[in-house]
Amino acid sequence: MAAANSTIRFRIVFIIFWLILFTDQVLVLNYFGLPWKEALIDSGISNFWLMLLSMLIINTLRFYLPRGNQYINIFSICVFLSILWLILTRFILKLSLGYYEGYRELLQSSLSIRYSIGFLVLGCVTMIGILWFNQKEQHDYERRKSDAEKLAREAELFKLRQQLQPHFLFNSLNSINALIGSRPEEARRMVQQLSDFLRGTIKKEETQWVTLQEELQYLQLYLEIEKVRFGNRLATEIHVDEAAGSMKLPALLLQPIVENAIKFGLYDTIGETLIRLFAKKNGDQLEIQVINPFDPATSSPRQGTGFGLKSVQRRLYLLFARTDLLTVETVSPAEGEKDNTFITHVNIPQTGL
Amino acid sequence: MSKVIIIDDEPLARSVVNEYLQKHTGMEVVQECADGFEGLKAIQQHQPDLIFLDIQMPKITGFEMLELIDQPPAVIFTTAYDEFAIKAFEAHAIDYLLKPFSQDRFDKAIAKYTEQKTENGKNTQELLEAAAHSPAQNQRVVVKNGSKIKIIPVHDVFYLEAADDYVKIHTPEGYFLKNKTMNHFESTLDPQQFVRSHRSYIVNVQQITRIDPYEKDNHIAILRSGAKVPVSRSGYGKLKEVLGL
Numbered sequence: 001m002a003a004a005n006s007t008i009r010f011r012i013v014f015i016i017f018w019l020i021l022f023t024d025q026v027l028v029l030n031y032f033g034l035p036w037k038e039a040l041i042d043s044g045i046s047n048f049w050l051m052l053l054s055m056l057i058i059n060t061l062r063f064y065l066p067r068g069n070q071y072i073n074i075f076s077i078c079v080f081l082s083i084l085w086l087i088l089t090r091f092i093l094k095l096s097l098g099y100y101e102g103y104r105e106l107l108q109s110s111l112s113i114r115y116s117i118g119f120l121v122l123g124c125v126t127m128i129g130i131l132w133f134n135q136k137e138q139h140d141y142e143r144r145k146s147d148a149e150k151l152a153r154e155a156e157l158f159k160l161r162q163q164l165q166p167h168f169l170f171n172s173l174n175s176i177n178a179l180i181g182s183r184p185e186e187a188r189r190m191v192q193q194l195s196d197f198l199r200g201t202i203k204k205e206e207t208q209w210v211t212l213q214e215e216l217q218y219l220q221l222y223l224e225i226e227k228v229r230f231g232n233r234l235a236t237e238i239h240v241d242e243a244a245g246s247m248k249l250p251a252l253l254l255q256p257i258v259e260n261a262i263k264f265g266l267y268d269t270i271g272e273t274l275i276r277l278f279a280k281k282n283g284d285q286l287e288i289q290v291i292n293p294f295d296p297a298t299s300s301p302r303q304g305t306g307f308g309l310k311s312v313q314r315r316l317y318l319l320f321a322r323t324d325l326l327t328v329e330t331v332s333p334a335e336g337e338k339d340n341t342f343i344t345h346v347n348i349p350q351t352g353l
Numbered sequence: 354m355s356k357v358i359i360i361d362d363e364p365l366a367r368s369v370v371n372e373y374l375q376k377h378t379g380m381e382v383v384q385e386c387a388d389g390f391e392g393l394k395a396i397q398q399h400q401p402d403l404i405f406l407d408i409q410m411p412k413i414t415g416f417e418m419l420e421l422i423d424q425p426p427a428v429i430f431t432t433a434y435d436e437f438a439i440k441a442f443e444a445h446a447i448d449y450l451l452k453p454f455s456q457d458r459f460d461k462a463i464a465k466y467t468e469q470k471t472e473n474g475k476n477t478q479e480l481l482e483a484a485a486h487s488p489a490q491n492q493r494v495v496v497k498n499g500s501k502i503k504i505i506p507v508h509d510v511f512y513l514e515a516a517d518d519y520v521k522i523h524t525p526e527g528y529f530l531k532n533k534t535m536n537h538f539e540s541t542l543d544p545q546q547f548v549r550s551h552r553s554y555i556v557n558v559q560q561i562t563r564i565d566p567y568e569k570d571n572h573i574a575i576l577r578s579g580a581k582v583p584v585s586r587s588g589y590g591k592l593k594e595v596l597g598l
Contacts, residue, residue, distance in 0.1 A: 167409070170433035171363065174452035178365035181372055231364045267362075268411045270388050297504050298412045298493070 010132065021121065022047045029106075038100050045096065046089050050118055053081050054125040061129040065137065078126055082119040086111065168225075169198075175229050190228055197221040201252070208251040212244055212279055212286065215254050222255070223275075226262060234266055235274045243281040249288075249348045250319060253312060257290050257344050260308040265292030269339060286348040293339035296330075309344070320349055356399055359385045360392035360415065361407040361431065366452065370405050370431065373459040380463070389418035390502060401426050403466055408432045413504065416484040417495040421502065423532070425477045429462050441483040485541045494522060496529040503529060507546070511560050512582050513538055515553035523580065548595050550574060550588035558595055 025043035030036060066074055090107065097103045172194050179187035200218045216238065227234050258277070266273045276291040309326065316325040325348070331341040357380050359367045367385045374380050383399045386392040388411050396404065406415040406428050416438070419425050430449040432438055442449040447469060448462040485491075494505045505524055514521040519530045520538060539549050550556045560576045564584060567573040572584035574592070584592060592598075 166434040170452050171366070174369065174433060175363065175365040177453035178369040178372070182368065229363050229365065267409070270390070270411050295412065297506070 018047060018051050032106065034106065038097055041097060042093060045092055049085055049089050050121055053085055053122060057126050058129045061133050065133050074126055078119060078122045082115060082122050085118050086115050171229060172225055190225065193221050193224050197225065209248045210251045212240065212247050212249060215249060219254060219258055226266065230266060233272055235272060237274065237276045239278045241280040244279040244286055247281060247286040247350055249286060250315060253315065256308045256312050257346065261290050261292035264294040264342060268298055269293055269295060284350045286350060288346045290344045292342050294342045296340050355380050355402040357382045357403050358395050358399060358401045359405045362387050362410045373456050377463055389413040392418050393421055396422060403427045405429050405431055408435050408438045413495050416481060419477065420481055420495060421497045427466055428477055429466060437487040438484060441480055446480050491541050491543055496522065496531050498529055507542060510557050511576055511578055511580055512557060513555040545595060548591050550582055550584040550592055554582050556582045
């Protein structure tokens, strides 16, 4: 769309420029004594050929852009083309206007000034053409680059999901297998939860925005499944301010953060684990904290899952062009406790939705 | 009567094994454990004939736990998804069960166990060698210190020293012994960080402050802790390469 618009604009400017050039020449010739009719014909023929040559230059530039050290060639081409133009128009003008008395003299004496104008116009057209196409090339290059990045990102996310899911999926199926024998009702419920969870992962698009309430409902499925898997080892607390519930965030953004918390807080600790999530409204930002314990001796959430949190950081950067929206901190264990605490902070601006 | 221990961090996963075992007379579950530490204690206490072992568990993996046992019992691994472990199993394990597994598949594993009871120990050693190359396991070293288990992140290791059948692992908290060979560590630790500077020494290059000439042809590496590690001529070449000198 934008490219088409700029092409149309370019053509309009081109036509206006030639109309001015054309009228100007008519007025000047008339001023020097040529009647209106002859002045119009002269100007028409000269400018028609000049325009044709300019279009030739522009079309050439479209497919072949000179590089830095070839500007001398361009200069000589302009010189050559303006000479060609001069000889051509002189010949045609002589043929078509030679009948008018004194025209040949006028033509002869104005050759040098005609040449200068022709050269200037062709030079300008070339310069502008080069600039314009260069900019277009740059623009295309940037678009390609961002497209490539987007593709790479999607592939990376897809791979990431693939890496995270199988372990979770097969273990959940194993839990269901265990429940079928002893507690079939619970098995049935878990099949439901797992299906809803998987459907959510497949269905949601990364570009979609959802309310915190929706995202939490979805996370709840995930946490419920983990609770079945690990029995009463996992406890969760979710505190959401009233104002925060309806605030929005990119779909599936919280998911990897909570997965990270589970990975270090639950998969790598012994005994009961509490994972907490706080969400509140702070000005025009949605502020979320996820808090989990971890053992620094066996894991480092900062490096280990690098990719879990890194992909979140990258998404936030692409959406808001800011790198400070996701921060993490580790807190040493309080007296009488053995595990460190890991806190993930996410801020989601509500502007520009 | 075979004594059995089930080690898995998920209670439901343990209950499946328990349930499937009901059919098999002559098998008695003496204990269920939720992690490698409990597992290790239980194995030392009960001396079981067979263990069902999950790989992905808190703190230490199933492989790391096995490494700490001098005479490991027969092992049937149970795991959901771990590409690396599965590769190791395919080569050396008695049997492994991919979760979720059926009673039929489980029965086959038990049959396999009863057939090859005798040669289990050897297989387990080979399996552990293969598994030690997994990405998770070259980030840390798990050692037994008396009855305690110590997890040493590799960046904390100063250097390793050969000591008869053991390897001395020098750390800020003193040294720990591990019943492995120098070749084992040389092949499993990251070669960009750990260099075999000498037949009997592997040094953490990040700990080196300087390398001095020492006698003829030899050098000596001075570490941040002040420790001195011998560097042979070929070791010096390797160090220079890694350090980009």
